[in-house]
Amino acid sequence: xxxxxxxxxxxxxxxxxxxxxxxxxxxxxxxxxxxxxxxxxxxxxxxxxxxxxxxxxxxxxxxxxxxxxxxxxxxxxxxxxxxxxxxxxxxxxxxxxxxxxxxxxxxxxxxxxxxxxxxxxxxxxxxxxxxxxxxxxxxxxxxxxxxxxxxxxxxxxxxxxxxxxxxxxxxxxxxxxxxxxxxxxxxxxxxxxxxxxxxxxxxxxxxxxxxxxxxxxxxxxxxxxxxxxxxxxxxxxxxxxxxxxxxxxxxxxxxxxxxxxxxxxxxxxxxxxxxxxxxxxxxxxxxxxxxxxxxxxxxxxxxxxxxxxxxxxxxxxxxxxxxxxxxxxxxxxxxxxxxxxxxxxxxxxxxxxxxxxxxxxxxxxxxxxxxxxxxxxxxxxxxxxxxxxxxxxxxxxxxxxxxxxxxxxxxxxxxxxxx
Numbered sequence: 001x002x003x004x005x006x007x008x009x010x011x012x013x014x015x016x017x018x019x020x021x022x023x024x025x026x027x028x029x030x031x032x033x034x035x036x037x038x039x040x041x042x043x044x045x046x047x048x049x050x051x052x053x054x055x056x057x058x059x060x061x062x063x064x065x066x067x068x069x070x071x072x073x074x075x076x077x078x079x080x081x082x083x084x085x086x087x088x089x090x091x092x093x094x095x096x097x098x099x100x101x102x103x104x105x106x107x108x109x110x111x112x113x114x115x116x117x118x119x120x121x122x123x124x125x126x127x128x129x130x131x132x133x134x135x136x137x138x139x140x141x142x143x144x145x146x147x148x149x150x151x152x153x154x155x156x157x158x159x160x161x162x163x164x165x166x167x168x169x170x171x172x173x174x175x176x177x178x179x180x181x182x183x184x185x186x187x188x189x190x191x192x193x194x195x196x197x198x199x200x201x202x203x204x205x206x207x208x209x210x211x212x213x214x215x216x217x218x219x220x221x222x223x224x225x226x227x228x229x230x231x232x233x234x235x236x237x238x239x240x241x242x243x244x245x246x247x248x249x250x251x252x253x254x255x256x257x258x259x260x261x262x263x264x265x266x267x268x269x270x271x272x273x274x275x276x277x278x279x280x281x282x283x284x285x286x287x288x289x290x291x292x293x294x295x296x297x298x299x300x301x302x303x304x305x306x307x308x309x310x311x312x313x314x315x316x317x318x319x320x321x322x323x324x325x326x327x328x329x330x331x332x333x334x335x336x337x338x339x340x341x342x343x344x345x346x347x348x349x350x351x352x353x354x355x356x357x358x359x360x361x362x363x364x365x366x367x368x369x370x371x372x373x374x375x376x377x378x379x380x381x382x383x384x385x386x387x388x389x390x391x392x393x394x395x396x397x398x399x400x401x402x403x404x405x406x407x408x409x410x411x412x413x414x415x416x417x418x419x
Contacts, residue, residue: 047091050184053135054083059125060118069122078118082129085111086136093139093188108140112153116160123164127173130157134177138184146185154178218373220267225370227263229323230285231256233293255288279306279338282315286322286336293326295351296333303340303403310401313381314338314347320370321349321397329353329395345403352394371397 060069060079069075089107092098115129134153141149158174238252283299290297306314318336325334331353339346375385383401390396 046094047087050090050093050135050139051087053132054086056128056132057083057125059128060122063122063125075118075122075126078114082111082114082118082132085114086132089136090139093136099140099142104140108136111136119160119164127157127161127165127169130161130173131176131180133157134180135184138181139188141181142185142189146181150178150181150185153181221370221373224263224267225320225323227259227266229327230259230289230292233289233326234259237292237294252292255292259285279311279315279318282318283336286318289322289326290334295325295331298333298335300336301338303338303345306340306345306403309381310345310403313377313383313401314345314399316377317347317374317385317397317399318349320374323370324397325349325351325353325395331394340403343403345401347399347401349397350390350394352392354393374399 057079060075063069064072064075064079085107089104089111092101092104092107098104111133115133118126118129130153134150134157137149137153138146154174154177157177158170161173162170234252234256238249238256241249241252283301287297287299322334322336325331329351331351334349334351337346337348337350339348371385371387378385378399378401381401383399385397385399387395387397
């Protein structure tokens with residue numbers, strides 16, 4: 001009873017696989033007929049692709065029906081057992097784990113013994129089971145052992161055929177067995193390679209789209225976070241100055257207009273991925289933003305000129321750090337120091353405020369969303385970013401980078417991760 005239950009479960013699995021294969025075939029065919037792009041090379045091959053070769057045993061089946069086979073019940077059982085083993089082996093050959101399992105190899109060995117017994121016992125058309133055995137062998141055995149196994153199997157099939165029916169059929173049986181094994185293995189291996197390459201290409205395309213989305217979201221965070229903070233601070237300054245100094249208030253409003261226009265330009269450039277930051281420009285904007293927030297700005301810069309990639313990265317750090325000072329620190333003084341050496345350049349932004357500045361935890365690590373993204377950018381360029389409470393209070397952000405630009409800094413278009 002248990003054996004019949006297993007057979008029914010196996011039959012149900014085969015029927016389900018066949019329905020899925022047919023549905024995938026119809027979908028792919030409809031897409032090709034309509035001219036739509038097909039994102040994969042059709043449905044994956046299954047054991048159904050190898051079933052038609054069982055027709056090579058029709059001669060043996062015909063002999064059974066016509067009564068030309070002695071002891072027909074033995075031949076019938078042998079034919080049924082061979083076909084069952086063939087179906088079992090070929091359907092497991094398309095799954096690598098099942099193909100390399102012990103049960104599949106044992107079934108293949110039983111096929112070899114059964115084929116030998118039928119060929120020696122009956123000969124004639126029963127010798128055609130050797131090419132079928134070669135086909136199953138090629139489907140299961142892939143890799144360096146295939147050539148040896150195919151050659152030995154072909155020689156063995158030819159020898160059995162020569163003993164049973166003479167050398168006239170031995171050559172064709174041996175050659176057919178060898179070709180069946182080699183061609184089947186080559187076609188199935190090529191099919192798997194094509195599918196793996198297609199899957200790799202689709203994965204690369206998916207990652208490229210994902211990286212572009214992350215790049216865009218990160219740039220929008222950095223741009224809008226800084227720009228909107230400056231706009232808010234200058235608007236508050238204009239509101240305070242308007243009752244007593246209209247000219248100063250108008251100057252702040254003019255700055256707001258300038259910041260807004262610059263933000264529009266930067267957003268357009270961020271969309272196309274061509275925006276590059278400038279340290280000098282960011283330092284100028286930092287002074288303006290800090291002064292508008294009533295924070296005294298102290299900027300010190302020393303050392304040799306920096307390469308554009310290093311300047312771009314340090315400009316991002318200045319932008320993010322000053323934005324956090326304006327928004328969170330409640331500081332009265334902010335010091336920005338850029339120190340260049342022969343091999344490294346260091347940027348330090350320190351304030352004397354009481355706020356966290358970046359939303360970091362007590363551990364002093366880089367915890368803010370913007371600073372996390374900056375830490376990833378600097379790490380990819382061979383640098384580092386640290387942020388945390390300063391030794392004398394306030395908050396300190398320190399960026400360290402190679403000065404020569406030997407290691408390429410990632411552009412905005414190649415950001416590795418989201419903020």
